[in-house]
Amino acid sequence: MKALLVYVSVEHGNTEKVAIAMAEVLGAEVKKAEEVVLSSISDYELIGFGSGIFYGKFHPDLLKLVDDLPRLNARSFIFSTGGVGSHKLHPQLRKKLEDKGMKVVGGFSCKAWDTYGAFKILGGINKGRPNEEDLKKARAFAEGLLRP
Ligand SMILES: Cc1cc2nc3c(=O)[nH]c(=O)nc-3n(C[C@H](O)[C@H](O)[C@H](O)COP(=O)(O)O)c2cc1C
Incomplete structure (x- = not known):
């Protein structure tokens, strides 16, 4: 299966760590959003889209990339990292992926x-995360995508 993980990870490299962990399991290529070549994206059967969460949204560069995609019939999935680390914000991206014709088969958040705002003074929250336990969960999620 030809798989691709596309991510934006501009703050601390948090999402990049998750992307790399999943890609190892999936044997997937990993690309930053700006490296994606739109004309070859239909080569992939499975595509993961991920970023940190900023003011309750996925990073604008990731959302813009999805807006620019052609219609695709790939399977897709969503991943995110954030101070909260919740799936609650995934529907905004899910809808965009479905509007492009993709089937969204899962989501992972951690x-x-x-270090947003006042958290910076204290060195931030969730320091050290994603940690090994988080990456283990990311790998387990990716393994689930390999099962029929
Ligand atoms: C300006 C700013 C706004 C943020 N807003 C949110 C937010 O709304 N919800 C949340 O859970 N985390 C928020 N965060 C935390 C980031 O989502 C978190 O650090 C994320 O892991 C960054 O990913 P990256 O290192 O891959 O870029 C915010 C961080 C910054 C700097």
């Missing part, structure tokens, strides 16, 4: 180092 708490991650967050």
Whole structure:
């Protein structure tokens, strides 16, 4: 199966760690959003889209990339990292992926180092995350995607 993970990870590299862990399991290529070549994206059967969460949204560069995609019939999944680390914000991206014709087969989120605003004074919250336990969960999630 030809798989691709696309991510934006501009703050602390948190989402990149998750992307790499999943890609190892899936044997997937990993690309930053700006490296994606739109004309070859239909080569992939499975595509994961991920970023940190900023003011309750996925990173604008990831959302813009999805807006720019052609219609695709790939399976897709969503991953995110954030101070909260919740799936609650995934529907905003799910809807965009479905509007492009993709089937969204899952989502993964985890708490991650967050130095937004006043948290910075204390060195941030969730320091050290994603940690090995988080990456283990990311790998287990990816293994689930390999099962029929
Ligand atoms: C300006 C700013 C806004 C943020 N807003 C949120 C938010 O709304 N919800 C949340 O859970 N985390 C929020 N965070 C924390 C980031 O989502 C978190 O650090 C994320 O893991 C960054 O991912 P990255 O290192 O891959 O870029 C915010 C961080 C910054 C700097």
